[in-house]
Amino acid sequence: MKVFNIGEIPIKSWTNEVEDEALQQAVNLSNLSFAYSHIALMADVHVGFGMPIGGVLASKGVIIPNAVGVDIGCGIIAVKTDIKRIDIDQIKNIVDKAHRTIPLGHKHHKKPREWKGFDSPPNSKIVLKELNAARYQLGTLGGGNHFMSIEQGNDEHIWLMVHSGSRNFGYKIANYYNKIANKINKEINLTPPKQDLAGLYIDSKEGQEYLIAMNYALEFAIENRNQLLEQFYAIFKEETNSQKILQRIGIHHNYAAIENHFGEEVVVHRKGAIRAELGELGIIPGSMGTPSYIVEGLGNEESFKTSSHGAGRVMSRKMANKTITKEMANKAMEGIVHKGWRGDLSEAPMAYKDIEEVIENQKDLVKPVVKLFPLGVIKG
Structure with missing residues (x-):
């Protein structure tokens, strides 16, 4: 861990090097009153x-x-199956069928999906406005870095992973309340302008409304992953004759929660970070072409009991698409069945940090439990 004393409060870092722009954003955070x-x-x-x-x-x-x-609530679900061996043809069939039948990118289901959460939405203008559209988004993967994968664990079991969030539903909720925060901020000057960090007092009407809507979006994101996994596992089961799921782990990595740290009740914002309480299991994926890890939290207070949520980008999406060719991306994915480039190479393995270095840099935050090697990947 490195400590930077360049703001009002210290910045503690678990990475070898922080890019200048990200460090400046951290300084902006450290200067908030x-x-x-x-x-x-x-x-x-x-x-x-x-x-x-x-x-x-x-x-x-x-x-x-x-x-x-x-x-909001973007995260991962990983399951350990009862299958220990899978051949290349089975992997190809699963990847192909999942790619054809599960809605990806901007595609939605043609019929509304069921979820008990739809019966008791919060009294939020934006939630109620978007609720009907959300019924068609549930159980869809999305695009960008969202994925479904078949993984070989070093525990000799085949695992399935799904990475997705609250879809356009969560996006609309986030933007709606950010606009409200910006409007209020112009009146009360809670945060400096032009830093995109407008806040809401947690005990205000607007703050409570956002907190409730955010938590609803978290539950929607969890259900979205559950329904995606249900579809993915059904395809896997048909191909492999799997009989049961042996273990299920779920986490989200874009959220805020009221917690107690260093004797104080605080609002912990984890943006692209997962909770790592002592003994808590988490998931840290690499890239499409590199290993991922099931980890166990060590409960380190210095990170607010938190760890990384993945390997982390070394190239912006724009830069990746400018510099990475399809030939380079396919070579990096050699031996792994994959679908979903569609002209976007921003998720190619070389756009990400070395996952082994990332795990090594946070060995005081988490310990590896299972190492997963990608066999088949469907990119959103």
Whole structure:
């Protein structure tokens, strides 16, 4: 861990090097009047919108929509199956069918999906407005870095992983409350303008409304992953004759929660970061072409009991698409069945940090439990 004393409170970093723009964003966070104790930067930190991805902000009495992010509740579910061996033809068949039948990118289901959460939505203008559209988004993967994968664990079992969030539903909620925060901020000057960090007092009407809507989006994101996994496992089961799931782990990495740290009740914002309580299991994926890890949290207070959420980008999406060719990307994915480039190479393995270095840099935050090697990947 490195410590930077260049803001009002320290910045503690678990990465070898922080890019200048991400570090400046961390300094902006450290200078907020309500920022508490220190800012924590995870091993996968890189520049984000307002707040760095892989950043952790604990605040006293304030919640910031942009410190949660626009994909509220984005996260991963990983399951250990009873299958120990799978051949290349089975992998190809699963990847092909999943790619054809599960809605990806901007595609939605043609019929509304069922979820008990739809029966009791919060009284939020934006939630109620978007609720009907959300019924068609449930159980869809999305695009960007969202994926479904078949993995070989070093525990000799085949695992399935799904990475997705709250879809356009969460995006609309995030933008709606960020606009409200910006409007209020112009009146009360809670945060400096032009930093994209407008906040809401947690005990205000607007702050409570956002907190409730955010938590609803978290539940929607969990259900979205569950329904995606249900579809994915059904295809896997048909091909492999799997009989049961042996273990299920689920986490989200874009959210805020009221927690107690260093004897104080604070709002912990984890943007591209996962909770790592002592003994808590988490998931840290690499890239499409590199290993991922099931990890166990060590409960380190210095990171607010948090770890990285993945390998972290070394190239922006724009830069990756400028510099990476399809030949380069396919070579990096050699031996792994994959679908979903569609002209976008921003998720190619070389756009990401070395996952082994990321894990090594946070060995005081988590310990590896299972190492997963990708066999088949469907990119959103």
